[in-house]
Amino acid sequence: MINLPGSEHIIELVYLVATALFVLSLRWLSSPATARRGVLAGEIGMALAVGGTLLHHGIVDYKWIAVALVLGTIIGIPLGKVAMTAVPQRTALSHAFGAACVTMVGTAEFYLRAPNIPKFMMSVLSMEVILGGLTFTGSLMAAGKLQELLPQRPITYKGQNLVNLSVLAVPVALAVMLVLHPAHKGLFPFMVFIPLVFGVLMIVPIGGADMPTVISLLNSYAGLSAMAMGFVLDSKLLIVAGALDGSSGFILSVIMSKAMNRSFTNVLFGAFGQVQATVAGETEAKIVRPATPEEAASILSAANKVLIVPGYGMAVAQAQHKVRELFDSLTKKGVDVKFGIHAVAGRMPGHMNVLLAEADIPYDKLLDMEQANSELPQADVALIIGANDVTNPAARTDTGSPIFGMPILDVDKARTVMVIKRSMAAGFAGIDNPLYYLDKTLMLFGDAKTFVGNIVRELTGGGHG
């Protein structure tokens, strides 16, 4: 055990440096050119902070710390090496782990300190375990839905919001009682356990299309609970890290909600499934124009400018590498190919960008919605691969549509629209898309990966070799 005179001050200074490195880490993430430096800064900061903590004078036994660090590393390595398509569920899982850590530390601190807990301390400690607990089970549920271990459809029932809110009210009430009477230790287990139940109930009504918002929100909760823990432990480092994580999650949630034209409360309390019944009837009569890979290839190769709009369907079909081949062969023919990416395309913020970057598409070809919408009117072809609601013009015009007001990619402004889609079945949100019935729209029916592959084969000269 190390016990240098003044080691307290050394630890505090090390934490100060770590805090600065954390801020720089996120600062450098602003552009892909400096982003990897940001990771390095974060790693150095983390190593310093952990190293400094090991010098803490209160530590008398290193056995369990060593075991835990080794075990955590063994679990962490495979979690860092998952396939890029599995990143959303991995992220949800890591929110769960972070929240579990915070909840357990909070619980241990309570039993070490009770009943001598000042009111403010008990309030932040309650916030820590309540937010931590609901984030833990909520994130596990989200990970389960994303991994398709659990049904992805939203499960709703009458009075759901009332039930959920009442369940949440109980631990909050317990927290108030504990703040006033910290000696009532018996209440504490309930204050830990009930948020765990709430976490599950909170995610039950969430559908796959809402996942980007929900993951961001859980991210924010995880940060806030860590920040509360910083107050409990009197650790400025932890407060800063928690505040950074919390504000990151918050900003992402706001971006995601805006991209869906919905409020937080609407995402959390109004599952999409409830509003769709009106659109089913009239779809049968309308006519769509199907096309073959040959026709698609000839239109694409005659184009000057093509904008590809990827969606979750591309990820499901694992089509990103075929899309890269398409990108290469069209670029070789002198066609200007870019990608228009809606903020909520996929299952988490930035999901499509990562998949396309993985397939070696240069990131300067990836446009966000505003950039894409300014280019779409000049595009000869808008090619939609596995996206639906984010291209639905009803969001602009049909006040009765559940997605009315949602900002969309104006693919209907391109000269020709091509949609790769497995069938005419309605999309995840169950909303019909008038885009498919336009005269300029060609429907390319089939699996995204196979169909794109067929187009590529046509482009590169008939038979494959």
Added chain:
Amino acid sequence: MKADLITLLYVMMLAGFIGFEVIRRVSPLLHTPLMSLTNALDAIAVVGAIVLAGEKKSTLATVLGTIAVVAATSNIVGGFIITDRMLKMFKTSPAKKS
């Protein structure tokens, strides 16, 4: 209100503002790595868990602390690895052309 507490509140407020300004500038291209990186940084909660695991104050604290260190460490290791893997993939046009 104690001086310590008000200092902590100042730290929280300023960190919140810094976080907001810094993260607002992160390119939407990098929102996924942003989330995995902040997640790894958030696992700094490990410092609290390490102390609990090593203090030997009570069995409960040692057990919970140890599990918490495992959970946080796996986030640190996994979070940094995957963030770097993702960022490595982002290339500009002239950088690679086959």
